[in-house]
Amino acid sequence: MTTLSPDERIAQLIMVAAYSNRGADHKKEILKLIEEQKIGGVIFFQGDPATQVRLMNDYQEASKVPLLGAIDAEWGLGMRLDNTINYPFQMALGAIQDNELLYKMGVEVAKQIKRTGLHLNFAPVVDVNNNPNNPVINYRSFGEDKFNVADKSIAYMRGMQDEHLLTTAKHFPGHGDTDTDSHYSLPQINHPLVRLDSLELYPFKKIMEAGIGGVMVAHLDIPALDTTGVPSTLSKPIISGLLKETLGFEGLIVTDAMNMKGVTNGNLPGVVDKDAILAGNDLLEFTEDVPKAISEIRKAINAGLISQKEVDQRVRKILAVKQWVGLNEYEPVSPKDIMDDVNNPEAVLLNRKLVEASLTVLKNENNMLPIRELHELKIASVSFGAKKKTAFQEALSLYAEVNHFRLPVDASEERVQEVREKLAGYDLVIGGIHDQSKFPRNSLKLSSEAQDLITELSGKKNSIFTFFKNPYVLNKIDGIENSEALIVTYQDTENAQELAAQLIFGGVSANGKLPVSVGDKFKSGDGLEVQGGIRFSYTLPEEVGMDSKMLNHHIDSLMNQAITVKATPGGQILVAKDQKVIFHKAYGEHVYHDTIKVKKDDLYDLASVTKISTSMAALMKLYEEDKFELDGTLADHLPKFKRSNKSDIPFTDILTHQARFQPWIPFWKNTLRKNGSYRWWTIKKDSSARYPIKITENMYLHRNYPNKIVKAIRKSPLREEKEYVYSDFFFILAPRVVESRTEEDFPTFLENSFYGPLGATTMGFNPEYPKNKIVPTEHDYAFRHEPIHGTVHDEGAIMLGGVSGHAGLFANANDLAKLLQMYLNMGEYGGKRYLKEETLKKFTKRQFPDSDNYRALGFDKRRPNSKGVVNNTAPDASQASFGHTGFTGIMVWMDPEVDLLYIFLSNRVSPTRENHRLYQLDTRTEIQQVLYDAMKKNVQKTDKEEIEVKEG
Incomplete structure (x- = not known):
C-alpha cells in the first residue's frame, strides 16, 4: 500500500x-x-x-x-x-x-x-x-x-x-x-x-x-x-x-x-x-x-x-x-x-450427479415410471425439435427395442400427420421435447402442428414426455399436464438426455422438485419421487470407486496390442460394477483392413457362451418348476437314451463335464465322400421339404440330419475315466430336453422367459439384422467354402438349423449383459425375479471341491493349474466368481464378491480358427485383471485418505 x-x-x-x-x-x-x-x-x-x-x-x-x-x-x-x-x-x-x-x-x-x-x-x-x-x-x-x-x-x-x-x-x-x-x-x-x-x-x-x-x-x-x-x-x-x-x-x-x-x-x-x-x-x-x-x-x-x-x-x-x-x-x-x-473424471461425474439429482417427475400416473414390463411392449419415441437421432433416443435403445421418429422445429403438417399415423400402432410413446439453443430460454418454436400432436398424445394413457427445456415453457403447450408421465430436465444436454432415458427404464432415481411455478399447471415444490436402480445405469468408473484413466489406458493398450498383432480384428468390452455399466467400448474393425468399424451395438457370435445363455437359463427355470432334476438322466427326458450307455448318468456329472462323454464329433465330415463331394442324401443346392435346413445360399441339409446327430451322440462310446473333459454333447441335446418339459420350442421359451422381459432385444438365434451389424467369423474352407457372416460359426450348430444349446446365440455386449447381470443379482433384474437366489447359488458353485474338477453346473469356475497358477481368469477373481468362454474369442465372467461383470466379445477366428494369438497374449484375462487392479487402487487411495485424516 x-x-x-x-x-x-x-x-x-x-x-x-x-x-x-x-x-x-x-x-x-x-x-x-x-x-x-x-x-x-x-x-x-x-x-x-x-x-x-x-x-x-x-x-x-x-x-x-x-x-x-x-x-x-x-x-x-x-x-x-x-x-x-x-x-x-x-x-x-x-x-x-x-x-x-x-x-x-x-x-x-x-x-x-x-x-x-x-x-x-x-x-x-x-x-x-x-x-x-x-x-x-x-x-x-x-x-x-x-x-x-x-x-x-x-x-x-x-x-x-x-x-x-x-x-x-x-x-x-x-x-x-x-x-x-x-x-x-x-x-x-x-x-x-x-x-x-x-x-x-x-x-x-x-x-x-x-x-x-x-x-x-x-x-x-x-x-x-x-x-x-x-x-x-x-x-x-x-x-x-x-x-x-x-x-x-x-x-x-x-x-x-x-x-x-x-x-x-x-x-x-x-x-x-x-x-x-x-x-x-x-x-x-x-x-x-x-x-x-x-x-x-x-x-x-x-x-x-x-x-x-x-x-x-x-x-x-x-x-x-x-x-x-x-x-x-x-x-x-x-x-x-x-x-x-x-476435465478430471471426478468433476465430470459430479456434473452427471447434479443432472441426475435435478431430474423432476411432475406426473407419474399408475406408477408408469419406471417402465417394468418390456415383453411384447411395442415402443416408439418421438423427438420434437430434433433433426437427427438424439442422445435421448440412443439411450432409450440401451434398454429395449424402440422405434424412433423425429419432428424438427418446422415440421410440416404432412410430416406430423405421417408420424401420427405410425404412432397409432404402438403400445407406448415416449416423447422428448427439445430446445433449439444452448440456453433454455422461455420460448417455444415448434410448429403448431407439432404442438397439436403433443397435446393429442398427452391425452392418451400410453404417453411419457420428457421436457428438455425451461419449465416455464410447459405453460405454452396445451394439455401437456395431462400426460401419464412427465419429466423435466431443465436443459437439453447430453447428460440430461441420457439420464432421462435411464430414469424412464429404472436405471436411476428421481427426487427433484420444481423450483418455479408454471402458471396454473404446476407449483414450485412439485415433484414426485421415483425409485430407480432396477436396471443398469450407465455412468463413469469413478461412481463405483474405479479409475477412468487407469481403465482406459490399460484396456485400450491391451486391445490395441491384440489388434496390432492380429490376435483379433476388433471387439467389444463391457464392464459393470454394482449394476452400473462403467466401461463399454468397441474396438477395431469387423475384419482386418475393413472399412466397417466395430460399433457397440454390433452383434457377435457367442460360441460356447451360448451354453450359459440358453441351456443353463432354461434348465435352471425348469429345475425350479420341478421339471428338471439334477439327479435325473437323459433317459428321463429323451426316451431314445433309455437303452444307451448314457442312460444312467446323472445331470450333475453331465453339467460338470465329468460324464465320460467324448469332447466332440465332427458331424459335418459325415456328409462327405472320400473325394470331398457331399453324400447324395445329405446336402443339396436348393431347398425343399426334404432339404429345409439352410447351411449357405447353395447348401441345404436333409431334414433328418439333426436326428442323425442325436443318434451319433447316443451311440458314441464313453471315456474310461470319470474325469473332467469338456464336451458339447449334452448342450447339443439341451433344446430337446427343454422342449420335452415345455409347450414351446427352445427359442420361443428363451424369448418369453428371459430375453423379452429383460429387454435383450438382439439376443437370439439366426439373427435377422443387416450384415453390417453382425461381425463375421471364420472363412470356412473345409465345409461351407465361404466366409461365415450372419450365421453361426459352429458346424454342428448350423447343421441343427442354427439353434442349439451349445452354440448359435448372437448378441451385442449390452444385451448379453442384462442376462448375466440377472445371474449376478442372483436371479433378479428390472424389478422382476427370473430365478431364485438359491438356484443361482447352487448352480454357480463348484460341485466337487475335493476333486480336480473345478466346474459348477454348466458354468466355469476359477481354475488354478497344477502349479497353483490361475489360467482361465484374472488371478484376483474370487473363488465365488463364475462365467464361461467361447471358441470365437468370447469371455464373460461374473464375480458376486465385488459385484463385477466382465464381457469380452471378439472374433479371433477371423479369418481362421488356427489363430491362437489371443490365447497366447492372454488378452482377455489381462484386461480382467486391470479391473481388479483399478478397484485395489481405489482401496489404497481411500486408506491413504483415512490415514491423512487421522494424522491431521
Missing part, C-alpha cells in the same frame, strides 16, 4: 476485460493498461484454459502489484472457456434436494478456476426469479422460493470459498422480477420497500450472514430505494445506505459490467466509473476507458466529493482480498496437462 502512488491506488479499483481468443493486439492492449495505468485486475471472458493461463502469467509478470483475476463462471468454466465443463444452470440446481451436491460443485468450480490462474468468481446468482418473462435471470436463478434460493446460494458459495476462491452474490438488490435485460436498457422495479426487504433482499441477507466475500450490484432503477432514477450501481442510497449501513456488509462490493447499456445510457465512460465509486463500490468491473476513469476519480477526490482516506480504505480491501486468495505468495501457473485437470 505504501509503495503505491495516489493514481496507482485508484487503479487498484479497476478491472478490465481480457480474452484469451483475441490474439497479439489484444494482449498488447492489456499489457499497456497494466504497465502504464497499473490496473488492479482483469476479468477473463472467451477463450481456452491453456491460453488463459499463459496470458495471466504474462500479465502478472508485467504488474507491479499481483493482479486479481476474475471470471463470470456461474455454471463453471464452460460458461466462458472452450472444452471445459458446463455444470447445470442454477434453475436445474434449484430442483436438487441435497445441497451437499452444490457444495461439492462449488469446491470443484473453485479448483478449476484457480487452475486457470484466477481468484474471483462473479457468482452465485441469488436473485429470486419470480417473473417467468425475465429475459436475463430466469434459468440463471435457483428459482422463485427465497428460502431455496438462499440455501442453494450459500452451499455453492461455501464450496468455492472453502477453496479460497472469492465469490460475489449478485445482482444486488435483486434482478429477479424484471422483464427487461439490463445489458440493453435499464430495468425498473416498482415494488414497495416492504416487499423488497421480505423477498428480493432475503437471500442476500442470508448469504451475507453466511460469510460471502463479495456482492455485485445490478443496474436497476428501484424508486422505493432511490427516487432519483439512477441505476443502482450508481446509487449512494442503495450501496452506501442500504448495503453498507443498513445491512452492515463489509466485504468487497463490485459493480456489474460497466459496459452494459443499463448503466452507460446517458453516462460517459470514465464519468460513470467515478459515479460508481462515489456511490460506494469497491471494484469497477469492465471499465471501458481506464485513463479517463482514473482522471475522473482523481478530480472527485480533489473536489472533495470523496476523500483520499475513503479511497485508501477500498484499496486496502482490494489488497486484503488479494492476500486472502494467496497472491502475496504468487507463483506462475503451469499450463501443462491443464485440460486433463479441469
